[in-house]
Amino acid sequence: MLILLVEDDQPLAASIAGVLGAQGWRVDASRNGEPVPASLLRDDYDALVLDIGLPGIDGLETLRRVRAQGSRLPVLMLTARDTVEQRVHGLEVGADDYLVKPFAPVELVARLRALTRRHENRVAEVLSVGQLRFDPKALRAWVRDEPVKLSRRECDILQYLMLKAGRVVQREQLVALVPGWSGATSDNALDLLVSRLRTKIEPAGVRLRTVRGLGYLLDAGDGT
Amino acid sequence: MTTAPPPASSLRRTLLRWLILPLVALVPLSAAVVYALAVRPALDGLDRALTDTAVALNGILEVHDGQATLPLSAQTLRALRADLVDEVAFVVGDAQGQPLGGDTALLAFAPPLAAGQWRFFNATLRGRHMRAAAYGARCGEAAQVCTILVAESLGKREDAERAVAWAALAAAVLLALSLSLLAVVAVRRGLRPLQRASVDMGSRSLQRLDPIEPASVPREVAPFVTALNDLFARLRLAASAQRAFVEDAAHQLRTPLSTLRVESAQALAQPCPPELQPTLQRLHAAAERGAHLVQQLLTLARADGAALGAGTPLARVDLAALAAAAADDWLHPALAAGQDLGFDLEPAWVDGDALLLRELLGNLIHNAIEHAGAGARITVRTRAEAAHALLQVVDDGRGLPADELPQVWDRFRRGAGAGGLGTGLGLAIVRDIARLHGGDAALQPGTEGSGIAATVTLPCSPEPVANLS
Numbered sequence: 264m265l266i267l268l269v270e271d272d273q274p275l276a277a278s279i280a281g282v283l284g285a286q287g288w289r290v291d292a293s294r295n296g297e298p299v300p301a302s303l304l305r306d307d308y309d310a311l312v313l314d315i316g317l318p319g320i321d322g323l324e325t326l327r328r329v330r331a332q333g334s335r336l337p338v339l340m341l342t343a344r345d346t347v348e349q350r351v352h353g354l355e356v357g358a359d360d361y362l363v364k365p366f367a368p369v370e371l372v373a374r375l376r377a378l379t380r381r382h383e384n385r386v387a388e389v390l391s392v393g394q395l396r397f398d399p400k401a402l403r404a405w406v407r408d409e410p411v412k413l414s415r416r417e418c419d420i421l422q423y424l425m426l427k428a429g430r431v432v433q434r435e436q437l438v439a440l441v442p443g444w445s446g447a448t449s450d451n452a453l454d455l456l457v458s459r460l461r462t463k464i465e466p467a468g469v470r471l472r473t474v475r476g477l478g479y480l481l482d483a484g485d486g487t
Numbered sequence: 488m489t490t491a492p493p494p495a496s497s498l499r500r501t502l503l504r505w506l507i508l509p510l511v512a513l514v515p516l517s518a519a520v521v522y523a524l525a526v527r528p529a530l531d532g533l534d535r536a537l538t539d540t541a542v543a544l545n546g547i548l549e550v551h552d553g554q555a556t557l558p559l560s561a562q563t564l565r566a567l568r569a570d571l572v573d574e575v576a577f578v579v580g581d582a583q584g585q586p587l588g589g590d591t592a593l594l595a596f597a598p599p600l601a602a603g604q605w606r607f608f609n610a611t612l613r614g615r616h617m618r619a620a621a622y623g624a625r626c627g628e629a630a631q632v633c634t635i636l637v638a639e640s641l642g643k644r645e646d647a648e649r650a651v652a653w654a655a656l657a658a659a660v661l662l663a664l665s666l667s668l669l670a671v672v673a674v675r676r677g678l679r680p681l682q683r684a685s686v687d688m689g690s691r692s693l694q695r696l697d698p699i700e701p702a703s704v705p706r707e708v709a710p711f712v713t714a715l716n717d718l719f720a721r722l723r724l725a726a727s728a729q730r731a732f733v734e735d736a737a738h739q740l741r742t743p744l745s746t747l748r749v750e751s752a753q754a755l756a757q758p759c760p761p762e763l764q765p766t767l768q769r770l771h772a773a774a775e776r777g778a779h780l781v782q783q784l785l786t787l788a789r790a791d792g793a794a795l796g797a798g799t800p801l802a803r804v805d806l807a808a809l810a811a812a813a814a815d816d817w818l819h820p821a822l823a824a825g826q827d828l829g830f831d832l833e834p835a836w837v838d839g840d841a842l843l844l845r846e847l848l849g850n851l852i853h854n855a856i857e858h859a860g861a862g863a864r865i866t867v868r869t870r871a872e873a874a875h876a877l878l879q880v881v882d883d884g885r886g887l888p889a890d891e892l893p894q895v896w897d898r899f900r901r902g903a904g905a906g907g908l909g910t911g912l913g914l915a916i917v918r919d920i921a922r923l924h925g926g927d928a929a930l931q932p933g934t935e936g937s938g939i940a941a942t943v944t945l946p947c948s949p950e951p952v953a954n955l956s
Contacts, residue, residue: 272742274746275745275749278745278746278749279749281749281750281753282749282752285753285756343738343741343742344738363741363782364741364744365742365744365745365747365748365774365777365778366745366748366749367748367749367752367775367778368748368752368753369752430815431811431818472818472822474814474818474828474829474830475830476830476866477814477829477830477832478814480818
């Protein structure tokens with residue numbers, strides 16, 4: 264994976280490069296925002312890690328220019344200002360996610376991994392989480408390359424969970440996927456459906472967790 | 488809060504003392520003056536009535552050949568002595584002082600008189616105090632002066648004196664009472680603007696330091712209020728400078744702390760000599776705690792800051808949605824601590840600063856994860872009650888000794904069993920944010936006999952009408 268890191272604080276840039284490098288990812292670092300749009304056109308990056316407080320044009324303006332040239336690259340913003348944090352949180356500026364300094368390195372890696380996976384899943388024909396793959400067009404799934412038979416409803420729910428992998432999906436969102444489902448009776452039906460799905464996909468090493476009182480969480484099982 | 492000692496002097500008491508005490512002293516004095524002025528004409532009138540009798544006697548007095556006589560019929564005598572109240576006595580003496588008629592004993596009091604002269608005096612006749620009028624009547628030759636004396640007992644006079652005294656006293660007392668009443672009312676009304684100003688002053692805090700409108704207080708107090716407003720302005724400046732400093736310091740600390748945090752974690756992950764391992768672990772723990780502390784300080788600075796809505800606009804926030812959004816942040820830490828983080832959410836709308844409310848909830852969940860211990864069940868609950876929105880984080884963990892519960896709210900105060908990342912600011916932040924929103928926070932022992940139930944109560948707002956995003 265190739266990542267463009269824009270951070271003006273040299274010690275922190277070096278640290279982040281070290282963390283990402285330890286994941287086997289390659290990192291290009293820049294101290295300013297100005298050259299970023301051109302760099303993105305020149306090289307095929309998988310993600311952009313962008314500090315907001317930069318000398319010259321700041322991270323938000325950089326991001327605006329990046330989006331203006333049509334790039335849909337996953338962008339993770341780094342911020343030391345809560346006021347900006349809120350704006351970024353609203354994702355008005357087109358960031359995919361943000362991290363408030365000081366962040367833990369595992370958090371940085373996890374967010375980047377989730378971002379790139381979501382991005383890949385968005386553009387890919389076949390979704391994948393860990394050893395689980397799913398083809399939304401053909402409605403076919405594979406666990407460790409072994410095909411698994413899924414019902415139509417299981418397919419709908421799996422697709423949704425995989426697109427949101429690593430995040431909590433609320434029950435209401437899943438219930439809304441199934442035509443004709445509503446009210447309390449659908450609750451039991453959903454539990455049953457998810458429980459069947461869990462039995463089928465967990466051999467892939469992924470975890471389909473129940474979040475008590477809220478919904479479900481699909482993660483790759485490696486802590487991300 | 489400690490109650491202030493009673494003030495050394497009271498404006499109201501001073502005013503009332505200076506108004507009412509002199510009034511009390513002046514009442515007898517004014518009564519005396521009124522009495523003295525009013526009783527004289529009354530007594531003079533009575534004296535004039537005495538002269539009528541004397542003039543009548545003068546008319547009866549006859550002089551033949553230099554010899555004066557008083558031809559009194561029995562009817563005339565009765566008429567002259569007739570009086571409803573008083574005993575009337577009279578006597579007429581000739582120029583030689585020999586009685587011509589009437590009460591002879593009275594003649595002993597006769598003063599020397601010139602012709603046509605009147606004299607009034609008090610006398611005691613047969614043990615009775617009387618008022619007497621004496622008239623020098625011409626009888627016979629020019630030099631001859633007969634004396635006419637008329638006296639009556641003091642009944643009418645005493646009645647008159649009593650009546651005047653009572654009237655004077657009643658008028659004075661009435662005046663004193665009404666003036667005292669007026670003084671009390673006037674002082675109270677006059678001091679009311681001051682009371683309003685002091686109530687206003689009492690409601691002030693570092694969050695509310697806007698100047699007092701000088702037009703709202705009496706002119707006499709305006710300089711005082713202006714001085715206070717100057718003080719407010721300086722306090723505002725100092726408070727915002729302090730806030731800006733804390734915010735700036737925290738922001739500046741964030742970037743180097745990021746480096747420290749990342750590097751310490753990286754160092755721990757590398758193979759290294761075993762004797763270095765504890766050092767690296769301590770270094771990493773310190774970095775983690777520093778990072779957490781910086782975030783807490785920033786939140787505290789913001790919660791301490793200007794009135795709610797000054798920094799970021801107020802928004803209609805659903806606590807249930809807020810809690811659901813927090814699941815992403817806190818599920819993994821809870822799983823890592825071997826805990827079951829669950830939710831029990833019902834819509835509960837409040838008007839607030841979403842960022843601060845998120846910090847509030849984050850602190851409560853963080854606390855529960857830190858203190859409940861492995862295997863604990865943590866539940867985030869939201870409810871809308873009559874006028875309140877409730878946000879609860881309940882765990883069934885180790886709990887806290889009851890005697891520690893009140894102290895956990897103090898800043899930098901950490902429970903005896905606290906460890907890990909706690910900064911001692913979490914609950915202080917929770918309470919600051921709750922109070923900033925017009926609510927409060929409480930910590931009780933858990934509902935099922937173990938653990939802790941942290942409850943935040945906020946004023947409820949109606950659900951927005953068009954809420955579909």
